[in-house]
Amino acid sequence: MLAVVPPPVTVRVPAKVNLHLACGDLREDGYHDLTTLFQALSLTDEVTVAVAEEPGVEVHGEGAAQVPAGPENLAWKAVRALAAHVGRDPDAPGVRVTINKGIPVAGGMAGGSADAAATLVGLAALWRLEIGRDELSTIAAELGSDVPFVLQGGTALGTGRGEQLVPVLARHTYHWVIALDREGLSTPTVFRELDRLRAEGNPPRIGAVEPVLEALASGDPRQLALLLGNDLQAAAVSLRPGLRRTLRAGVNAGALAGIVSGSGPTCAFLCTDADSAVRVAAELSGAGVCRTVRVAQGPVAGARVVTDDSARPIPPGVHA
């Protein structure tokens, strides 16, 4: 009997911005305790997983040259982790992962984490696994602190390393302008810089998360804008002083507020509405302070299969 090869599965997965990122002191395991509010944005990667005789990863799209296509790719680590979890051979998983990047690389928007989350969801469908989202989320957390969030999407409060999540009610679509920098910043370097700044002096720490939760519940972007905060911003700006100019330029262009996204260097600007975001994006892109700008909305869904089966020709011998 001929085995039917399952068709490839494509998954769309969002970037994230941290609306609030309170960073605790360095822990003994090298991580920092975080209290962070994540929001998933409409900047996305698409990841296709397919059964293949020539396994591996290929990366296309913006910034692809900076992404490793070997075993260090986080998506490949996800293949190995899921294979091992379900008793398949992680050294011979027999799949190919094709990544189309739309999320800036090393931008503080969880691009690599997004690809790992998408790969888990795609493989679960390709391999027809009976595996719940909670189980996938546990594997996701082992791959990186941000991976469970981009799997889940929406708006969520993250604690621990950022991997312990509680969904948050966000009653509004928020409109963002995203300013991409010319070069990425390494996440561990930014955390180390914050430790250094804290050892040397006393950089201010952002306030409690509760008022931000209230602002989100109100749905008023003006209220939220007043409360955006990120303890890593001082460290990112210390490593990349030009970000100060970018943050100023976004507000001068009409944004309600601007913030460094996670460990940066991407800056995210909250705008009043969709029209305002388009105007801010146009003005900011003319200001010469960043490589390029994008408009995005949030919250959006987490990693989900988008393969359009109806558009796929039915292979000979397989009847619908």
Ligand SMILES: C[C@@](CO)(OP(=O)(O)O)[C@H](O)COP(=O)(O)OP(=O)(O)OC[C@H]1O[C@@H](n2ccc(N)nc2=O)[C@H](O)[C@@H]1O
């Ligand atoms: C800062 C944040 C904010 O959401 O995002 P990015 O800006 O990278 O997107 C995350 O905490 C990044 O999460 P992620 O990129 O998954 O990091 P991981 O692979 O888990 O960790 C990479 C390194 O960052 C540092 N790290 C990460 C998370 C954390 N809570 N404390 C840390 O100190 C550690 O040095 C760790 O070795």
Ligand SMILES: Nc1ncnc2c1ncn2[C@@H]1O[C@H](COP(=O)(O)OP(=O)(O)O)[C@@H](O)[C@H]1O
């Ligand atoms: N699939 C992937 N996509 C992007 N970067 C990846 C991927 N796999 C591994 N990386 C590595 O992870 C580093 C961090 O990239 P990324 O996850 O985009 O940024 P951030 O951690 O700032 O959100 C990159 O410099 C890249 O070398």
